[in-house]
Every structure is written in structure tokens, then in C-alpha cells.
Amino acid sequence: MIKDKTQKIAVIGLGFVGLPLAMLLVSKGFRVTGVDVDEKKILSIKNGKSYIGDINDDLLGKALQSKSFTVTSNYDELGKVDVIIICVPTPLNHDQSPNLTYVRNAAESISTRLQDGQLVVLESSTYPGTTRDLVLPILEKSGKQVGKDFYLSYSPERVDPGNKQYEIENTPKVVGGITNQCSENTIKLYKQIYSEVVPVSSTEAAEFTKLLENTYRFVNISFMNEMAMICNEIGINIWEVIYAASTKPYGYHPFYPGPGISGHCIPVDPLYLQYIMEKKGLSSQFIHLSAQLNKEIVDFIVKRSFDIIGKDQPSIFIYGLTYKKDIGDIRDSRAIDIFNQLIERGAEVSYHDPFVPEVMINGIKQKSSPITAETISKQDLILILTDHTDIPSDLLAEHAKLIFDTRAVFKGDSLNKGNIKQLGNGLLV
Known part of the structure; x- marks a missing residue:
């Protein structure tokens, strides 16, 4: 499915990272479902109006007209895709501690809809251990085993708004999986999307890379x-x-x-x-x-x-x-x-x-x-x-x-x- 691009990919979070990523995936020939709880964003996209500076209305309109890109606030659509990429915000609390509410909610939404063979990739910036210690236990509540029934990796987003020299596609993409098979599946997919993929030994190493x-x-x-x-x-x-x-x-x-x-x-x-x-x-x-x-x-x-x-x-x-x-x-x-x-x-x-x-x-x-x-x-x-x-x-x-x-x-x-x-x-x- 990776080679002939028949995979369906869901992108959770259609902000400064998620929407440009969705457009890149569409341009590479994948069928993409964008998921966001913000109904204003969903309505804006459906009307062909971009709220992201790097994505113009024409590009968004063409993606919608191609029928390769759809958007929804209904998380049930996650049960119909092969790959789920999480691009939700990771802000700070008032005491300057990490606020992983959006990541946790996304993982909970996936867990109840997780399908055999699905690949889940977290791209939101976070501290080392988040993928393994927070996301993985939530997904395993489904009763499925990582590396066998489903696959989980971390790949830090690298988006520099306004940068015309290094855009998403030609910026090297770091990948680390929970298991070797998780890494291999993610690398195979991302090589179809990015100019260069950089494997690391673990999700923790990938998480730390972004922070460094x-x-x-x-x-x-x-x-x-x-x-x-x-x-x-x-x-x-x-x-x-x-x-x-x-x-x-x-x-x-x-x-x-x-x-x-x-x-x-x-x-x-x-x-x-x-x-x-x-x-x-x-x-x-x-x-x-x-x-x-x-x-x-x-x-x-x-x-x-x-x-x-x-x-x-x-x-x-x-x-x-x-x-x-x-x-x-x-x-x-x-x-x-x-x-x-x-x-x-x-x-x-x-x-x-x-x-x-x-x-x-x-x-x-x-x-x-x-x-x-x-x-x-x-x-x-x-x-x-x-x-x-x-x-x-x-x-x-x-x-x-x-x-x-x-x-x-x-x-x-x-x-x-x-x-x-x-x-x-x-x-x-």
C-alpha cells in the first residue's frame, strides 16, 4: 500500500503544522482526512479559505476539488484510515509545565477506534518519554499489542513558517519507533513524502532531537x-x-x-x-x-x-x-x-x-x-x-x-x- 499510495492517512490537528502536512500528503498522491475539534477551522477549509499563511486558498481549493482531501470533526473517521498523524498543540500551563491535554485527548480518541495494522505517528513537540509513557498505554487500552497489532512512532515536526528555502518536504525528517517494526513502517511511508528521512534508535531520541x-x-x-x-x-x-x-x-x-x-x-x-x-x-x-x-x-x-x-x-x-x-x-x-x-x-x-x-x-x-x-x-x-x-x-x-x-x-x-x-x-x- 505504501508503494502504490493506496493508504488513507488522517491528520489530527489542522493548525500551522497539520494543514501544511495534509497539503503535502495530497500532493504526493495520498488520500487524506483532516480531523480537528475546531468547527471554525473545518468550516473555513470546506469554504476553501485558508487561515495559514503558507497555504493559499488556491492550493486548498485544488486539494478539495481533487476529492483526495476531506475534513471533519468526527473522530469515527479514524477507524477508516491506515495511518494517523497527530499534530495537536502542546502549550504550557500557567505554571510553565507541559500541557499535554490535546495529545492525551487525541490518543484517547484513537484508542477506541484503533484498527489492526494501523500506524500512529506523534509529531507534536514534547518531552522525551511522552510517546512511550503517555500515548502507548492509552493505545494499548484497546487490547492491541504495539509492534504486532499496531505501530507507534515519533517524528518531530520541523515547520518554519515563511521559509521558502526549507519547506516541509525538503527538510530532513527524524523518525524513531517504539519497536524496530514501528520504525521500519514509518520510514517506508515517510520516504514517499520527504526528501530525506533520518532514523534514530528510539522515540525518546527523536523527542529529544526537537528539544535540542x-x-x-x-x-x-x-x-x-x-x-x-x-x-x-x-x-x-x-x-x-x-x-x-x-x-x-x-x-x-x-x-x-x-x-x-x-x-x-x-x-x-x-x-x-x-x-x-x-x-x-x-x-x-x-x-x-x-x-x-x-x-x-x-x-x-x-x-x-x-x-x-x-x-x-x-x-x-x-x-x-x-x-x-x-x-x-x-x-x-x-x-x-x-x-x-x-x-x-x-x-x-x-x-x-x-x-x-x-x-x-x-x-x-x-x-x-x-x-x-x-x-x-x-x-x-x-x-x-x-x-x-x-x-x-x-x-x-x-x-x-x-x-x-x-x-x-x-x-x-x-x-x-x-x-x-x-x-x-x-x-x-
Whole structure:
């Protein structure tokens, strides 16, 4: 069935990971059923309207017209497929501990409908041991034996929204199974989907791989944020230093500071790792310090903004709320935290983001304001938090009184535009 692609595949969770994966599977010739408890998502898809930036309406419409893609909120459809891929959210609780409610619910829904020969693959980011210690016991309540009656593996999602160079298909796919047969079945399937499949020895190794990737970035970006704060105090331009250090052809890899580490993965996954370490009586000082620095950089930017302006109730115009450029995703965006804090400290704050037409701030709906010369010139400060490709840097440079640039939009030759000169860490006047 793998070779002739007659397998039916269900994808549970049609969010930023699940929907793009479903589209990839359809493009590879598989018949796909998307399952989600969110009726709004189901209705949107059925109407041919995508809510994911990387999936346009045309692609979604073609998948639906092909009859190879259907969506439902009815979990009974899981009993009619050969493969089930779980792509549900794994957020944090208020105490920063892992919230595996969605994973647990998905496993329970599968267990009562589990069929002989079915392959189940968990792709949601989680801590080592989740597949074996949480998902497996739930599935075994069906009375079926793993590796014989059904197969269970873990393969961490690797989705980078907005990345046109490394999309889902050409990003190597790590796979680890509960048994050797589980791994073999998953590898055979995934080789039909991905350009490269990377086998590891266990589900735990596959789970840890995802956490290592993002903890590596979490620690290094947090370190650079600390360096940016230090450079600000001693009057050195951090961007100049990073560029100079990057000319070294060995032993250095550049990371960049910014307005806090945002998004669902990088600031969340390290805390999943910290959780399982603490369960084992271990801890990571790197993760602890990085999490602390990720909070401090937000406070630093808010304080620095007020210090730059020099008055208590300034007007501040924020450019960019999304956690990375050219996407419409504000999940766990530190820009939202900065927006909140600026208002709480008495600033009059407005914003522009071409990907976020409106947003709730402190329970009040804020709408994206147009960028005009008149609007810019009236503001005490322009605060750049996201470096979207189409940012009107020339317009900002010509009309802004002050610009606090946290993303190095203005650097190199761009500093010669207008009457701009650079003062320390990302501050332009």
C-alpha cells in the first residue's frame, strides 16, 4: 500500500503544522482526512479559505476539488484510515509545565477506534518519554499489542513558517519507533513524502532531537540579547560587532538579538526539556538563565523607549507585532508583551503590521494604523519590533523624530539616508 499510495492517512490537528502536512500528503498522491475539534477551522477549509499563511486558498481549493482531501470533526473517521498523524498543540500551563491535554485527548480518541495494522505517528513537540509513557498505554487500552497489532512512532515536526528555502518536504525528517517494526513502517511511508528521512534508535531520541534544536537557539539568542543590553550600556553597536565577528571563517556562528524570543516552539520547547530534567532530579542553568533573559529584554526595551523619549506619557508607534518577518503569526509574541507594558506605563501606543489587521491588547481591540508621513511625524518614537520585508524604511527615516530599531533594519549604507546617525544599540535619531 505504501508503494502504490493506496493508504488513507488522517491528520489530527489542522493548525500551522497539520494543514501544511495534509497539503503535502495530497500532493504526493495520498488520500487524506483532516480531523480537528475546531468547527471554525473545518468550516473555513470546506469554504476553501485558508487561515495559514503558507497555504493559499488556491492550493486548498485544488486539494478539495481533487476529492483526495476531506475534513471533519468526527473522530469515527479514524477507524477508516491506515495511518494517523497527530499534530495537536502542546502549550504550557500557567505554571510553565507541559500541557499535554490535546495529545492525551487525541490518543484517547484513537484508542477506541484503533484498527489492526494501523500506524500512529506523534509529531507534536514534547518531552522525551511522552510517546512511550503517555500515548502507548492509552493505545494499548484497546487490547492491541504495539509492534504486532499496531505501530507507534515519533517524528518531530520541523515547520518554519515563511521559509521558502526549507519547506516541509525538503527538510530532513527524524523518525524513531517504539519497536524496530514501528520504525521500519514509518520510514517506508515517510520516504514517499520527504526528501530525506533520518532514523534514530528510539522515540525518546527523536523527542529529544526537537528539544535540542530549539534549546540551542533559545540559549544562543538569549545570550545575544544579553550582549545587546551590555553593548547599550557601554556605547557599542551590537550589530557592528556581530558583523565583524561573522567574518571569522571558523568557530563562530552568528545569532541575533531582538525584542524577545517568540513563537510557539523556541520559547516553549526548552521548558519541556527543563520539566523532564526536574522529574529526573536534574536541572539546566542555561535554560533557567535564558528564560530569565527572555523576560528581561522585554523590560529593557520598554524602559529604554521611555528613556530615549524623556517624558512620562509619550506617543509610541510600533512597527510589527508578529514573532518573525513576513508571516501573520503572533503566538507568544513578545511584541504583544511590549505593547501591553508600554500602555501600562502611560504611553499612547498605536501600531502597524501588514499581517495583523487587528489585535486584542489588555482586552481592547486595536487596529493596524496606516503609515503616512503625517502619522510618523506626530509620534515621539517609532519602535521597530518586526523587520517585515516591505517596511517603509525611507519614509520612517525621513519623517520620524526618533527610531528605536530592535531588528537592525537600519544598518550599513541605510544609515546614510536622511539625517540618521546611529547611537548605541539600535537607536536611531
